[in-house]
Amino acid sequence: MARPTADKAQDILMSDFQTLVADTEKLLAHTASLAGEQADELREQIRESLVRARETLKLTEETLRARGKEAVIVTEDYVQNNPWQSVGIAAGVGFLLGLLATRR
Structure with a gap:
């Protein structure tokens, strides 16, 4: 009964972490060339990815x-x-x- 929910939460968690890694890699690659607003926008995207990953991790923990x-x-x-x-x-x-x- 709880298995489909746990599987879905795990899939969402993996997706969020993959997005986080991609955003982090993008930030590292563009650190030297970005200034001001572009860097702030990228940092905000990474922060949002972290927030989503934490929420999904909490859901997965509760389910488990x-x-x-x-x-x-x-x-x-x-x-x-x-x-x-x-x-x-x-x-x-x-x-x-x-x-x-x-x-x-």
């Missing part, structure tokens, strides 16, 4: 936190409803990790 809370709730419900299966699964995972650890 919500998904993490959902996962904890679902896991807790499963363990409470199926305690013996949970113990069996944990024992199996522990056994497999022990096997992998001893092979190295």
Whole structure:
């Protein structure tokens, strides 16, 4: 349910960061030749890109936190409803990790 929102937020974040990088590269390339108003305009574009990237990053963080809370709730419900299966699964995972650890 939250997956499409997280994917969309991640795509937006990547796009904003790509724009930020492009604007920064443009600023660096034109620093020597730009003066006054042109430099101010370019700096404002970069600032706006940073603001958008921060907002998207915040949205992504909120989405990931919500998904993490959902996962904890679902896991807790499963363990409470199926305690013996949970113990069996944990024992199996522990056994497999022990096997992998001893092979190295």
